[in-house]
Amino acid sequence: MKRTIVIYSTVTGFARTYAQWIAEDLDADLYQIEELIPLIKQGQIKLASYDLIVYGAGVRMGVIRKFSKFRKLIKQAGIATSKKTIVWANGGTPQHPDRDYRSASRTFNRVELARGDYAYFYLEGGVRYEGLNPIEKGLLKTFAKRIQKYRSRGEWAVAVADHIAEGYDHTDRTAIAPLVARGREILNTSR
Numbered sequence: 001m002k003r004t005i006v007i008y009s010t011v012t013g014f015a016r017t018y019a020q021w022i023a024e025d026l027d028a029d030l031y032q033i034e035e036l037i038p039l040i041k042q043g044q045i046k047l048a049s050y051d052l053i054v055y056g057a058g059v060r061m062g063v064i065r066k067f068s069k070f071r072k073l074i075k076q077a078g079i080a081t082s083k084k085t086i087v088w089a090n091g092g093t094p095q096h097p098d099r100d101y102r103s104a105s106r107t108f109n110r111v112e113l114a115r116g117d118y119a120y121f122y123l124e125g126g127v128r129y130e131g132l133n134p135i136e137k138g139l140l141k142t143f144a145k146r147i148q149k150y151r152s153r154g155e156w157a158v159a160v161a162d163h164i165a166e167g168y169d170h171t172d173r174t175a176i177a178p179l180v181a182r183g184r185e186i187l188n189t190s191r
Helices: 014-026 033-041 067-076 102-107 110-115 134-153 155-163 173-189
Strands: 004-009 029-032 052-060 085-091 118-124
Touching (some): 004 014, 014 029, 014 052, 014 085, 014 173, 033 067, 052 173, 067 085, 085 102, 102 118, 118 173
Parallel strands (some): 004 052, 052 085
16 A cells, blocks of 8 residues: 655644645645654654655745755655655745745755755645744734735735735635645556
């Protein structure tokens, strides 16, 4: 039986929502990264025994949260270049081909990008102030005011500007379909 694990990090809950949906669709084990690390250290879970590893988290300042911890785990497991890893990021801006790669280019190093170590997907989440620390909350409130000036930059800017002050949830279960399809491709090719 081919095994899949979905690992996530969440602050405001959007990544948890996507992780649960992905785990359901791929019949996967599901762990928040903070609860997984001790299990790996105790030898209760071995990432190398999985046929597919999926990691996802929200984006902060263009970087996928806690990806460096995840990278360390897969390197220690000897599977960093195995091509059996999918990474997703979720954020407050709508999906758009011209922007969706940015969090990958700010998170993955040049070697990882050149080798294509990870299949990568961006999923729109939303904005939720609950769960943010005071500094992040303050930065987001400042951004909410500043984005109003950029409404002329297109549909995505208007969509963000219209809803950022109150927060919004744009999670969509259908958005994971390409990620799940890629996961099934990886599982079908693993031996």
